[in-house]
Amino acid sequence: MELREIILTSIIFLSFGIPIAYATSYATLHLDSVGNILREDSIVTFSGQLTSSNGTTIxxxxxxxEDDTSYFVRPNIIIAITTTDSDGKFSVSWKAVPKDNGNPFHFYAKYLGGNFFGYTKSESYESIVKHTNQSSTDVVPSKTIPIWFEDASKMWHDGEIRDIDYSWSIKNLIEHGIIKSNDIDTELKLPSWLKKTANLFVNGEISKEEYVNNLQYLLKSNII
Structure with missing residues (x-):
C-alpha cells in the first residue's frame, strides 16, 4: 500500500472514531468494467469482489x-451503495443518467475499512452516458435526494450497514449542497433513535424534504 493510501486510511478511521488497530489486514477491491459507452436510462449493473491480501473473500x-470527479475539481459523487455477499461479491444496479456538461464518469468501488480490514478502492473505469433526450439533468440534481440515499437509509435502519457508512452517505449530500451544514469535517454521531425517523422516510410516511430538514436541524443543533 502506498504512503498516501496509508495516510488516507488513518484519516478516515480517526475522523469516524475507529481505532486504527482494528485495520490489521489489507483488502483488495475489484470492480468489473461496465463499458465505455452507456445509454441514458439503461440499467447498469456494477459488480465485483472484496478480498483480503491473501486472497480470501470478505x-x-x-x-x-462512486464517480471520481477530482478530474473536474468537485467532490466525488456516490452512485450506489451495496454490501458483499458470503463470497465477498457484490452487485448493484443504477439507472444511467448523463451529465449535462458531457463529461465522462470515472466509476470506482470503495470500502471505508474497519472490522480488521483497511480502506481500499478499486481501479476506476471511464464511461460516457449518451443523451437520448434534452431533458436530462446531472447525476445529482440540486436539492434532490438521490435514490441511493434512500437505499442507504433503509440498509442503515435494517442494520445492513454501519454508522460510519451512513455518516459517509450524509456527508456526501452535504458536500453537494443537498443537506445544508457549515461543517462537513465534524465527526457525525448518529443516535439509535434516528433510525426510526429514517424508517418513516423509507416507508414514505414523511417526505424527502422533511427528512432532509430533520437532518439539517440535528446537524445545526450539534445533536449528530
Missing amino acids: PHRTVFI
Missing part, C-alpha cells in the same frame, strides 16, 4: 460505487 461489508 463477506458482509459495505461497498460504495
Whole structure:
C-alpha cells in the first residue's frame, strides 16, 4: 500500500472514531468494467469482489460505487451503495443518467475499512452516458435526494450497514449542497433513535424534504 493510501486510511478511521488497530489486514477491491459507452436510462449493473491480501473473500461489508470527479475539481459523487455477499461479491444496479456538461464518469468501488480490514478502492473505469433526450439533468440534481440515499437509509435502519457508512452517505449530500451544514469535517454521531425517523422516510410516511430538514436541524443543533 502506498504512503498516501496509508495516510488516507488513518484519516478516515480517526475522523469516524475507529481505532486504527482494528485495520490489521489489507483488502483488495475489484470492480468489473461496465463499458465505455452507456445509454441514458439503461440499467447498469456494477459488480465485483472484496478480498483480503491473501486472497480470501470478505463477506458482509459495505461497498460504495462512486464517480471520481477530482478530474473536474468537485467532490466525488456516490452512485450506489451495496454490501458483499458470503463470497465477498457484490452487485448493484443504477439507472444511467448523463451529465449535462458531457463529461465522462470515472466509476470506482470503495470500502471505508474497519472490522480488521483497511480502506481500499478499486481501479476506476471511464464511461460516457449518451443523451437520448434534452431533458436530462446531472447525476445529482440540486436539492434532490438521490435514490441511493434512500437505499442507504433503509440498509442503515435494517442494520445492513454501519454508522460510519451512513455518516459517509450524509456527508456526501452535504458536500453537494443537498443537506445544508457549515461543517462537513465534524465527526457525525448518529443516535439509535434516528433510525426510526429514517424508517418513516423509507416507508414514505414523511417526505424527502422533511427528512432532509430533520437532518439539517440535528446537524445545526450539534445533536449528530
